[in-house]
Amino acid sequence: MSAQAATPSAASAASAASAAPPLALLCGASGFIGRHIACALRAAGWQVRPASRRSAPAVDYTRATHASDWQPLLQGASAVINAVGVLRDSRARPMQALHADAPCALFEACAASGVRRVIHISALGIDGDGPAARTPYARTKRQAEERLLALTAQGRLDGIALRPSLVFGAGGASTRLFLALARLPVLALPRCAFTARVQPLAVWDLAEAVARLAASPAASHAANARPLTGLLELAGPQPLTLAAYIQQLRASQGRPPARALALPACITRASARLGDALPFSPWCTQSLHLLSAGNVASPAALPELLGRPATAPAQFMQALAAAAQADAPGVRKPQNGRDEGGAP
Ligand SMILES: NC(=O)c1ccc[n+]([C@@H]2O[C@H](COP(=O)([O-])OP(=O)(O)OC[C@H]3O[C@@H](n4cnc5c(N)ncnc54)[C@H](OP(=O)(O)O)[C@@H]3O)[C@@H](O)[C@H]2O)c1
Numbered sequence: 001m002s003a004q005a006a007t008p009s010a011a012s013a014a015s016a017a018s019a020a021p022p023l024a025l026l027c028g029a030s031g032f033i034g035r036h037i038a039c040a041l042r043a044a045g046w047q048v049r050p051a052s053r054r055s056a057p058a059v060d061y062t063r064a065t066h067a068s069d070w071q072p073l074l075q076g077a078s079a080v081i082n083a084v085g086v087l088r089d090s091r092a093r094p095m096q097a098l099h100a101d102a103p104c105a106l107f108e109a110c111a112a113s114g115v116r117r118v119i120h121i122s123a124l125g126i127d128g129d130g131p132a133a134r135t136p137y138a139r140t141k142r143q144a145e146e147r148l149l150a151l152t153a154q155g156r157l158d159g160i161a162l163r164p165s166l167v168f169g170a171g172g173a174s175t176r177l178f179l180a181l182a183r184l185p186v187l188a189l190p191r192c193a194f195t196a197r198v199q200p201l202a203v204w205d206l207a208e209a210v211a212r213l214a215a216s217p218a219a220s221h222a223a224n225a226r227p228l229t230g231l232l233e234l235a236g237p238q239p240l241t242l243a244a245y246i247q248q249l250r251a252s253q254g255r256p257p258a259r260a261l262a263l264p265a266c267i268t269r270a271s272a273r274l275g276d277a278l279p280f281s282p283w284c285t286q287s288l289h290l291l292s293a294g295n296v297a298s299p300a301a302l303p304e305l306l307g308r309p310a311t312a313p314a315q316f317m318q319a320l321a322a323a324a325q326a327d328a329p330g331v332r333k334p335q336n337g338r339d340e341g342g343a344p
Contacts, residue, residue: 023076024214025115027051027059027106028083032172033121033164033203037083040207044215049077052084061102062094070109079117079214080110082144087173087282089136099140104147111156117227118159119213120148124233125295126163132293135286149230158227160213162206165235165295166245168316169203170324173282178242182249187258190268193242194260196294199235200245201302202311202319206234209305233297234305237312242291245313252317 024041028034029050038048051059051073061084064070074080082103089095103120110118122145126138133139148159168175181187213228240248247257263271268288275283302310311319 021045021047022078023047023049024079024081025049025051025073025077026081026083027061028085028121030054031083031085032169033167033206034081034083035171036169036203036207037081037210040204040211041081041214044211046079046211046214049073061098062092065097065101065105067105067109067112070106071113074109074113074115077115079119080106080115081119081121081210081214082106083121085121085123085141087137087287088276088279088284089286090279095136095140099137100143103144107144107148107151107157107159111151116156116158117214118148118157119210120144120159120161121210122161122163122231124163124165124235124297125290125293128293130289130293132289135289137286137290145231152229158229160227160229161231162210162213163231163233163297164206165199165201165233165297167203167206168200168313170320172203173280177282178246178249182246182253182255182258185258187243187246187260188263189243189246189260190271190288190291191262191265192268192288192292194262195241196292197239197241198245198291198295199237199239199297199299200313200316201234201236202316204319204323205236205302205306205310209234209302212305232301234302235295235297235299236302237299237310239296239299240313248313249317252314 022045024046026034026038026041026048029038029048030052034050034052038050041048053060059073084098084103086093086095086098107118107120110116122141123137125132126141127133145161148157148161151157152159166174168178181189243260247260250258269285272283272285272288275281275287276285278284299310
């Protein structure tokens with residue numbers, strides 16, 4: 001782990017001491033990862049105040065770019081989690097505002113309001129000097145990380161930026177795409193899908209890790225407990241190529257291996273450009289760059305946070321089916337962004 005222990009959070013300690021459940025502001029609560037984090041936080045005894053364009057009041061990152069926009073939403077909060085993000089840069093949802101300007105304003109507001117615990121969902125593979133690191137996605141994601149880490153280094157926040165690899169789970173756009181591909185008898189994929197490796201992690205593991213990080217050190221009640229801060233890469237237990245991952249999902253559904261073929265580079269580029277024109281497709285030029293760069297990290301951090309082994313890709317389908325049958329928190333329907341911790 002590159003994250004470090006910091007001084008105890010006064011806000012967390014205060015909520016541990018008080019009888020009321022601690023309150024977390026969860027930005028992006030209506031999203032794939034955010035919905036699962038909301039469930040994990042509630043299961044861990046938190047009240048959740050959701051913030052997104054669908055919450056009440058609605059919070060639009062294209063407008064909430066000044067610290068003063070965030071102050072009212074922070075009232076009573078002991079922790080803030082930011083899980084807002086987009087894969088496409090567009091006029092309606094510009095990455096500069098969504099990934100950098102609004103989160104930076106949020107972090108400044110947290111520092112000014114004494115809400116020390118901030119957990120920011122960033123992404124793996126945004127560093128380096130290749131085309132992936134030069135994408136607007138990577139550049140804007142790094143800006144928010146840098147501000148969070150600077151405020152933490154100044155002692156004004158206990159911030160942690162999580163960099164997950166590819167996330168699997170109910171409601172994920174990339175999960176939907178890979179499951180659709182896993183049903184096909186022929187797997188025609190870009191060449192990089194046979195060479196670059198990903199290290200998928202289950203969304204329920206990620207959400208539980210976030211809830212644990214939010215709770216520390218409140219959960220421990222120890223005076224010298226120190227929350228983890230800094231940058232933390234989170235990956236599943238098994239690095240594998242995207243092609244092997246899809247074959248794995250296929251095998252978990254009891255299907256024989258698909259015939260696999262690598263698409264010529266010109267067709268790959270054309271399909272990514274076609275994806276660029278389809279606003280809701282997770283496949284686009286940017287994801288091609290990110291995939292080509294690979295998306296792997298040490299598998300040690302996640303089990304260390306969870307206190308148990310992380311879910312392996314071979315178990316994803318079974319765990320998903322079991323959760324759906326039990327109506328487990330991870331597959332509950334979203335609540336239109338409304339929650340018990342509505343903004344004052
Ligand atoms: N999924 C993965 O495999 C993966 C892997 C690594 C990192 N990540 C990162 O994790 C974060 C969450 O990803 P996700 O897969 O959960 O994405 P998602 O399902 O698309 O959710 C995105 C969230 O952002 C919110 N949002 C979008 N535009 C907004 C705006 N203008 N103002 C306020 N909120 C806005 C959405 O809420 P509304 O639409 O309701 O406003 C939604 O809650 C992203 O930063 C992503 O880069 C994801």
